[in-house]
Amino acid sequence: MATAISGEPVPVSLLVIDPNGHRARVALNDFPFKIGRQADNHFVLRDSRSSRNHAQIVREDGGYVVEDTNSRHGVYVNGAKVARHTLKNHDRIEFGFSDSYQLHFSTESPEAAKMLEQFPGAEQMAKFEGIAGAPGPASSLAKLRAVLEVARALEASLSTNEVLTSVVGAALSITGAERGFLLLRKGDGLDMVVARDRHGSVLAENDLRVPRSLIHRALRQRRELLSMNFDPLESQGAGAERSIADLELRSVVCVPLVKIRTGEERETTIMSAENDTLGVLYLDSRAGSQDLSSGNRELIQTLALEASTILENARLLTEQRASVKLEEELTIARQIQQGLLPRELPSTGWFRANGSSLPTHQVGGDYFDVAPIDGDNWAVVVADVSGKGVSSALLASLLQGAFLIVSDSGAAIGRRFERLNQFLAGRTQGEKYATVLYATLSRGGTLSYVNAAHCAPVLVHPDGRLEELETTGMPVGLIPEATWDVAEKTLLPGSKMVIYSDGVTEAHDQTGEFFGMSRLLEAISECAGESCEMMHGKILERLESFTGGAEQADDITLVVVEFHA
Structure with a gap:
């Protein structure tokens, strides 16, 4: 290591x-x-x-x-x-x-490797980084040290300002300029972020005597994305030429900072100079007459690109932190939603059940519940809310609360659906709705149910015969005037009912083929004589084997109930 x-x-x-x-x-x-x-x-x-x-x-x-x-x-x-x-x-x-x-x-170090690639002979020169007596501030060794300092700052610092300051310092070392400023675009102006002289001293904002409006105009009017020409005297015009001349600037370098599109380097040729400009790295000197950018333009542009990358990384970090926070909140929401599902299902006695609901997103729009109404009646409900994500999960939780307190039976179940439907339709305007299967089973074997456009449950008779139960009405929340019929069946001891969401039949394999109704009926038929627990497990095993790990688009909910005398 x-x-x-x-x-x-x-x-x-x-x-x-x-x-x-x-x-x-x-x-x-x-x-x-x-x-x-x-x-x-x-x-x-x-x-x-x-x-x-x-x-x-x-x-x-x-x-x-x-x-x-x-x-x-x-x-x-x-x-x-x-x-x-x-x-x-x-x-x-x-x-x-x-x-x-x-x-x-x-x-x-990814930062050092990337930056050293921009400097010819850097790998060989790095061996001699400690040699004294290097000629001048703009010597090859000084340039290499400046690049390495930025790379080290990138590795060690969590502060965007510290690294941007290192970039300005490196630019001053490479060019031999006296002063360096890093300005970021804000609205129609430029904000000062870093201002340093060649000795590392902090400069005041008013030490940049050239009007920022001139620099901004040159940024907007440049023809190339990564370079620009800027002459303070020419930019200012004749009226104020004297005041600019008083600054006695011998050389000025301006390098644009542009947005970096991570992973999309090939798109830089079509980026807009106006829309994709972040700011500018400005260097000037009042001593000497040399061109500060002479022989260093590519390296200065590399430093400017590093500054641009730092700014983009800071933006991405802010977005990532917000995304992580959202993911954490969604994880908590998923835990809460899973916690609302029944923890223990009856496995002995005249009524038995087994079920599960697997959301494909952090939170889903499916839910199921199994609860006793009284000593002689049990209720089971499975719902599938339209859409995905948080809004669907919230509506699913609301439905769960509505059915949790239901103790109706027979024709009263249909009236309960009508009141719930009017409530939802009035508040969601039909934009959110749910398919629901709600059933009650009595100790005597009477099955009463409402199927609000949900997938047809499969009744498994004791002799292994399969029967699909018909729909008795529209989805809940779609049309305010909708009504529902209550259907009844008499079950014999040993009968089972398989209730599922469309995420089961629409589960797909790696090629996109659906599991489908025929495979579901085949899976049910193969374990018709098993307990509800075994049937539930074997259907899910068959489903998982078919999908082969393919990512699914819909929640998968499966409930099996069993009746005994």
Whole structure:
């Protein structure tokens, strides 16, 4: 493992190459560093073929080890399948598909490597960084030291201002300029962020005597994205030429700061100078007559691009923190929603049940509940709210609360649906609705149910015969005037009823083929004589085997109830 001079571990990272060829650097800070398709992993593989929890990287004996966490398609390092592998610099990690993600493990400083690439002969010169007597502030060694200082600041600092200050300092060292200013665009003007002289002293804002409006105008009028021409005397015009001349500026360099589109380098040719400008790096000198940019333009532009990258990273970090906070809140919401599902289902006696609901997003629009009405009656409800995400989950929770207190039976169930429908339709204007199956079962075997456009439940008779129960009305919340009929069936001992959401029949495999009703009926038929618990488990096993780990678009809810005398 690489170590810094101080003995502290050098931060390790992953160079991520996504299926589209875009590259990004991901720091490894938290361990175990979890990788997979599930949203709460440290790095999410947005590939439906990967497993929810595919792999993890752990610290072990001063090094780093990648482990396969029982993934479906395996983990590969440098082309070889592994269960565990101690990582070395530049190891390539893949997840079973050559056209998917590649993660390149790195123990090098990505910032230093990237910046040194911009400086010819840097690798050889770095060996002599400590040699004294280098000629002049703009010598090759001084330039290299300046670049290295920025790279070190990028590694060590969490402060955007500190790194931008290092960029200005490096530019002053490279050019030999007397003063450096970094200004950021704000509205129609420029805000001063960093102002330093060649000795590192802080300058006052009014030390920039050239009007900012002139610099801003030159920024807007430039023809090239990464370079601009700026002459204070020509820009100001004849009227104030004397006041500008009093500054006795011998040389001025202005380099634009532009937006960096991470992973989309090929788009820079069509970026707009007006819309994609962040600010400017301004350098000037009153001593000598040399061109400050002479022989250094590419390196100065590299520093400006580093400053632009820092600003973009700061923006992305702010967005990431907001996203992480949102993910944390959604995770809590999911835990709460899962906590509202019945924890214990009856497994003995005349009424038995088994069920589950798996949201494909952090929170989903499906829910189910099973509850006793009294000693002689049980109720079961399965609902599927239109849409996905938080709004659907909130409506699902509202429905759950509405049905939790229901103790109606027979024709009264239909009136309960009508009142609930009017309430929802009046508040959502038909934009949110739900399909609902609500049923009550008595000790005597009388099944009363309302099917509000939900998937037809399957009744499994004791002799193994299957019967689909018809729909008795429209979705809840769609039309205020809708009504529902209550249907009844008499069940024989040993009968079961399978209730499911359309996420079951519309679950798809890697090719996009649906599981479908015929496969569901076949799965039910194969275990018709099993208990409700065994039937529930075997249907889900059949479904998982079919989908092959493909990411699903809809929540999957499945409930099986069983009647005994």
